[in-house]
Amino acid sequence: MFDLGRSFLASVERRPTAIAVADGKLHKTYETWFNDIQSVARALEGFGLRKGDRLLVVMQNRWQMATLHWACQFSGIIVTPVNWRSTAQDLEFFIADTAARVIAYDESASEAVRTSPAAQSLVHITAGLAENQGGHEFESLLGHQGETVIRAAPDDVSLMLYTSGTSGKPKGVPRMHRAERTAALAHVAQNLYRHDECTLGVMPLYHTMGVRSLLSMALVDGKFVCIPKFDPQATLEAIEKEQVSNLYLVPTLYHMLIEHPDFSPERVRSVDKLGYAGAPMSAGLIARVEEAFNPSLFVNHYGSSEIYTFTIDQNASRKPGSSGRAALNQRIRVVRNGAETPDEEVAIGEEGEIIADMNGDEAFQGYWQRPDADRKALRNGWYFTSDTGYFDAEGDLFVTGRVDDLIITGGENVSPAEIEDVLSLHPQVEEVVVVGLPDERWGNIITAFIKPRTSIEEKELDRHCIERELTRFKRPRRYVFVNEIPKSPVGKILRRVLREQGDSSTNSQ
Template sequence: MTAQLTDLYRRPTFPDMVSRSLQLEPDRVAFITATGEMSYEQLRRLIARIAFAMQDAGVKSGDGVAMVAPNRPEAFATLIAAMSLGARYTPLHPMGSLADHVAVCADAEITTIVADWSRYGEHAAALAADLELRPQVLHIGGGSSSDVLAGPDTDEPIPALARESDIGMLGYTGGTTGRPKGVMLPHRSLVTHLHLALAHWQLPTEIRFLGTTPLTHALAGVVPTVLHQGGSMVLAKGFNPVEFCEAVQRHRITATMLVPSMIYVLLDHLAEHPADLSSLQTILYGSAPMSPDRLEQALDVFGPVFVQFFGQSEAPNSVTALRKEDHDLGRPERLASCGKPHPTLDVAVLNDDDQPCGVGERGEVCVRGPLVMDGYWKQPEVTAETFRNGWLHTGDVGYFDADNFLYLTDRKKDLVISGGFNVYPREVEDAMATHPAVAGAAVIGVPDPKWGEAVMAFVVRTPGATVTPEELIAHVRELKGPVHAPKRLEFMDALPLTGLGKIDKKQLRARFWGDRDRAVN
């Protein structure tokens, strides 16, 4: 195919979609924060300015760029700017530890770290010093030559150097082997996610979206969806039920996204402190299964405004959707479903031989289509196993009912989803094992009314050790951050073992999950 025909059929990249959305309504408000408003045109110029500053600093196509920053418009602008240059963007979770960030940046071959100066300047310097590649550190608001915001304003358009097949995002998910996996999401996948979200999230006509989850998490995929429909994004520093209610009332918020544990906290808060949240027309929820009982309570409080999305890092956020009309109290069993697949994708429940399961028959949920990742960075064996027989094997166990609604019932992977965050027990167990008082540890997820699942550790102490649960929990928090720190810890004389000598986690779980139909919460 000639170069001219290649350009003729060129498909847009993720930053192309953002750039074009911003040009449609330049005077609209893109972001609202505690310090003021930013218009679409101001955001477009900011992205271009950061992109050219990064280019002047040597960032080029194929480079690895990582960022650690709180929720602020400049953080979103920076990730789009990096992608527009053809770079691979890797988010660093603000709650992650230095050790975790070092492991991710080393594996991702990061050559540039961008950090919020006031919050993470020292952290980024320590991170760069610990890496063999010695990446350069650029700052957001650093007030120095390394500040990507200090470059001159420009009338130039946002660069369009990336191509659809380029890896736009290299995000990391933990692993049962203890080694994090880099999920390669090409622009094809990111743009497909945007199209699916536009089609199925049922956002209101007038969008004022309250963002309380991290831009390093699913919120980064929500912002372009809002901008594409001419909406405004109100950015919060985090989630607090009092501040959430105040923001909804002050800005007449029409849409938001919450993980189930946030909804539980909000429901408990509203029971004691009623507030007028009637402006909300759409509440997106996902990242973890939600208790059907609490969902029924939420429908009573908020009305038919809920839309559930299901996906994973390898097929982000848009594999299925449970639409507003599907949250039918007359069909309460539907509240345990994660909805129907999108027509753009093939979604199947397969048995151990990768053959389709019948209606109501449980198997592994598998996906294929343009949303799916390119594979795991530098892990061809794991990629091949995950992609066997032409399907992305999600590790989730579930079944379809006669009406094609998907229900998740268990996980093949050793994974805990706590407060919407993935916690791999092996990582917590490895951190626990570094304490001299720990002879052995096993970590599981247990049902929790606030977190959905809480991280629980079972520990065997070394002979004569007098360590307390609080000390061990603090130890994990220091090494891995608060998300991985166990909410509960119990000492045992010995961990139960299977006939093969492996820790019998089924026995540990049985005490908490009992005969529940779903071993997820």
């Protein structure tokens, strides 16, 4: 089986003059980009990185980040991209957890890097900074000749993504070349991509959706159009200019795009195929998106960083709310909540925990240095997703929520525990519970139910979150002040009751 480096090289040999990547006015062919990627791969080795080492990348979607990703695929270095909105405190954790010795970042993360003591001790690669902060400017890594770097094998680790957990500490998800390549091939097949496809690279490259878009385009000699940060106007302009043929977005971005005053079906007529993942899409939004784009294919994709694809529905509007059926490389079951084995399947229509077969070709092998997380999630050859759902009478899967109440907002996984820990430190907060409430734009909005000791304003709580360096997308968008937090007779917090209260108060406004 090919590793990813050889996969890219095959595209270079097939269509060397095809445009591989676009970023604003910059366009690079496969042949030109390959030369850049090789130069960067040699530079990374010059910084002392070797096969199996981790490169920490904190950038928005730009061609430099995509180049670093591919350079690592040739060198066998494990590319480790993290959220560009990470705080200095976040970086301290990532650096300690990965033992990274080199960090690559752009302006979006420069302040966090500058104020992180651990980051200051690393070799720096910078891209597009307004002011030079030292280190190696990305452009200085280009234009160097030397041997062709191609050191990775299919069973080597390609990248490590981080996913949130109920403990509040992110978990590293190492993924091998063979799993990444298989996932990208399945993505091509399930989304019916052809040679010369053009996709919008707006889903972040620290997210499995962004990585899949990047890899799948290379497999079909396609074009990856970088959008550093989602902006509806810039996105519409890029779709028109680059003649984007497919979109793979979270529902939030579709909502923002079609609601923008400058949107019109004529501006996006080049788009023929749509896909979404990361969060459910409401029936109303599905209908509006389908009317706006009139696609030949509209795919609902349900998966995770650990095992890329669980289920696929290639006709999303057929049965709104359904996640379809098991994908090409997977088997899915629904078992009793709290089940210890994969054999405790529930009846049709009964809600339980969704589990996936670890023998699937897209599966990871276990979390990075987290045996506790492995024990919780990996049992008897199956991955216990912590998602809840059920099969209907026709065999379609419906995902209903999270066993551990992880909130998915705008395609990002957010741990309530982390936010609760921050808010609980405010002296006027007696109790706090954070839940996600349904929202058409964001999928879920982070809502904090507060039992205050004395009267307190929302602005004060938001200021407290900022001072505690809670990442922006994790801060509550709504606060609800209550006299009591509902609990069961044994003291268990009844989050379901809070969600119902929040829904009813929203609907009554």
